[in-house]
Amino acid sequence: MTAAREVDEPTRSDIPPVEVDGVSVRFGAITALSDVSFTVAPGTIHAVIGPNGAGKSTMFNVLSGVYQAAEGQVRFGDARLDRMRPYQIAGIGVARAFQNIALSGTQSVAENLMLGRHHLTKAGFIAAGLRLPRATREGKRHGERVAEIAEFLELGDKLQTPVGVLSYGDQKRVEVARALCTEPRLLLLDEPVAGMNAEETTRMAEAIREIRSALGISIVLVEHDMGMVMSLADRVTVLDFGRRIADGTPAEVQSDPEVIRAYLGSGDEINPSDAAAGHPSETPGTRP
Amino acid sequence: MSEATAPAARGATHTARHAATARHRSLLRPLLLAAVLVVLLLAPLYVEEFWLRTGFAVFGAIVGAIGLNLLVGTTGQLSLAHAFFLAVGAISYVYVSGESGGLGTTTLGGLGWPPLVGMVVGVLLAGLAGLVFSPIAARLRGIYLGVASLGLVFIGQHVLNTWTSVTGGFNGRSAPDFSLFGFTFANDNPLLFIAGVPFREAERLWYLGLVLALAAYLFARNLLRSRPGRALQTLRDSEVAASVMGVDVQRYKGRVFLVSSMYAGLSGVLYALSIGSVAPESFGLEVSIQYLAMIVLGGLGSVGGAAFGALFVSALPLVFQRYADALPLVSSPGQGGLNAGEVARYLYGAAVVLVIMFEPAGLAGLAGRFRRRGRDPGGGRATRSSSASTDPSTSSVPSDRPAQGSTT
Ligand SMILES: Nc1ncnc2c1ncn2[C@@H]1O[C@H](COP(=O)(O)OP(=O)(O)O)[C@@H](O)[C@H]1O
Numbered sequence A: 001m002t003a004a005r006e007v008d009e010p011t012r013s014d015i016p017p018v019e020v021d022g023v024s025v026r027f028g029a030i031t032a033l034s035d036v037s038f039t040v041a042p043g044t045i046h047a048v049i050g051p052n053g054a055g056k057s058t059m060f061n062v063l064s065g066v067y068q069a070a071e072g073q074v075r076f077g078d079a080r081l082d083r084m085r086p087y088q089i090a091g092i093g094v095a096r097a098f099q100n101i102a103l104s105g106t107q108s109v110a111e112n113l114m115l116g117r118h119h120l121t122k123a124g125f126i127a128a129g130l131r132l133p134r135a136t137r138e139g140k141r142h143g144e145r146v147a148e149i150a151e152f153l154e155l156g157d158k159l160q161t162p163v164g165v166l167s168y169g170d171q172k173r174v175e176v177a178r179a180l181c182t183e184p185r186l187l188l189l190d191e192p193v194a195g196m197n198a199e200e201t202t203r204m205a206e207a208i209r210e211i212r213s214a215l216g217i218s219i220v221l222v223e224h225d226m227g228m229v230m231s232l233a234d235r236v237t238v239l240d241f242g243r244r245i246a247d248g249t250p251a252e253v254q255s256d257p258e259v260i261r262a263y264l265g266s267g268d269e270i271n272p273s274d275a276a277a278g279h280p281s282e283t284p285g286t287r288p
Numbered sequence B: 001m002s003e004a005t006a007p008a009a010r011g012a013t014h015t016a017r018h019a020a021t022a023r024h025r026s027l028l029r030p031l032l033l034a035a036v037l038v039v040l041l042l043a044p045l046y047v048e049e050f051w052l053r054t055g056f057a058v059f060g061a062i063v064g065a066i067g068l069n070l071l072v073g074t075t076g077q078l079s080l081a082h083a084f085f086l087a088v089g090a091i092s093y094v095y096v097s098g099e100s101g102g103l104g105t106t107t108l109g110g111l112g113w114p115p116l117v118g119m120v121v122g123v124l125l126a127g128l129a130g131l132v133f134s135p136i137a138a139r140l141r142g143i144y145l146g147v148a149s150l151g152l153v154f155i156g157q158h159v160l161n162t163w164t165s166v167t168g169g170f171n172g173r174s175a176p177d178f179s180l181f182g183f184t185f186a187n188d189n190p191l192l193f194i195a196g197v198p199f200r201e202a203e204r205l206w207y208l209g210l211v212l213a214l215a216a217y218l219f220a221r222n223l224l225r226s227r228p229g230r231a232l233q234t235l236r237d238s239e240v241a242a243s244v245m246g247v248d249v250q251r252y253k254g255r256v257f258l259v260s261s262m263y264a265g266l267s268g269v270l271y272a273l274s275i276g277s278v279a280p281e282s283f284g285l286e287v288s289i290q291y292l293a294m295i296v297l298g299g300l301g302s303v304g305g306a307a308f309g310a311l312f313v314s315a316l317p318l319v320f321q322r323y324a325d326a327l328p329l330v331s332s333p334g335q336g337g338l339n340a341g342e343v344a345r346y347l348y349g350a351a352v353v354l355v356i357m358f359e360p361a362g363l364a365g366l367a368g369r370f371r372r373r374g375r376d377p378g379g380g381r382a383t384r385s386s387s388a389s390t391d392p393s394t395s396s397v398p399s400d401r402p403a404q405g406s407t408t
């Protein structure tokens, strides 16, 4: 049950590798990341794992331009992500689903998803306020694509529902759908199944596999569910206290003594055999 | 290629009920709106001058409240400078369209241009003032912007009191009548009767206010339902999420500040027309706070709510004044006791407190509750209050998002 990649899946020529090169991030005295390097090969699913507080979300914040790296570079093809602002990074096709849901609770699912189309659309204040035909047409055209993506993530019948009233699992799916709506070349998923039940987890794993195989994009996945990581990922980078302690295929990483030590110390589970079905953790991200 | 292939449709069923309620909603609203519109259009034929003048004042306030609501309610940026932008609009109008001449010891300047030009210049100059301030607005967030904007009100007061040749100084100056291509919004010129009813200044201004308030309402509604509106609302809920999804946060904060100040400019022009003059005391901090009261009462983020809030807050003192004799506690001007303005202020002060405690979604939230009660019991509670209670993720500062303000 290791990564089952089809042989002839499309790898798009417009998807460059992500090169994280010696990145350090500090918050005052805390070093959240220290000299971390890894490369995400085009069209692969690359997992970043590690105990809580290891710096995984911080890495995502660097990749999406929210945090500035104190040292190091992040390259995505020719683009230097470490020098760009978040909206510019979104503009070149990097999308992110947040670990802690960051949706607009008052807006409907459709409206939240339409935000994903922001960098693909143009309507400004005047065109929108006056309902100029081109703004209306644009909204309609992109609305159709949004409905498709919602359907794909089983949100098709909830498009008009305000996000605030959805279940936790549904909201997590909206997070992923919104990121997909940006038509990304690189998709960053921060614990997409945290708090989901076993069945939801299985379906999300399927969806992630399908996204990669149908779109051929690169996916970086932060996940606690080891079963899911081991079955989905082509490559795994392990962080502990902000340092990279291992980097390799799932099988390599799993047998790495330092990784086992880090996980034993934290009480987290690395053995995939009993986690393979997806553990129904009720409280995401609250483990000590 | 990939665009169409990815979402291979997976079992999703549209419930019929969902479609039905949506259709129901889409029919009811326009009908209600049309009915209200007809009443408003016919009002001058039946209603006496006092109500028409009050109505015009309300229309002006509605424009201003909708503008402030875009900034505060929709985007979550607090501004206490609304009175300043009202003043810029009002003063620009009286200066551009007023005649120059002496007033006692002082000489007033004035360009004497057509009032329509004065109105447009008023809106544009308010916008310009907003633009000048918007780099600051773009970098500050929420309450910090509120404090920074406070300075504008004081600057405005100082300028109003001292730049006498333009503003008329402490005593203010009168506002020229509005006119549109030779048609004057005054008692005559031309004399006009419709269905036997004399159409004088009050009747004419009523329609002017109605048209402008309606335009302001529609523009804001369209805006909120489209790309920029979604960006603004997301920005309110999470700046980081908005920026990561591709929204240039600083630019949008600056833009919405500009739009909001233009709304205020137009509202200021209408205020000048409504009162017939402008004076520094009309643009103090209390006015900014009054506008905040309007949008809190109406429901932050709701365009219709802002209109209702404006109606409540701006009409109340006028109505109390008119019925001072009939109301307990309220006294006519010049006598002891509470005057109408004070009573009205206590009343909407109390209303604001009640709203914040019991219906954070304001009048708009109340209306929504009644609408839902008739239709779909239990389900679909969907107003701001629900997000406030069910969405703790936006208020806490989790580690995958930085502390507030660290991106700005
Ligand atoms: N904005 C911040 N300010 C201060 N410390 C932070 C901030 N963000 C993350 N950290 C710290 O960085 C470390 C790594 O956190 P994080 O990246 O969220 O871990 P993970 O996602 O792997 O659980 C933690 O010690 C956390 O407290």
Ligand SMILES: [Mg+2]
Residues within 6 Å of the ligand: A056, A057, A058, A099, B399, B400
């Ligand atoms: Mg995390």
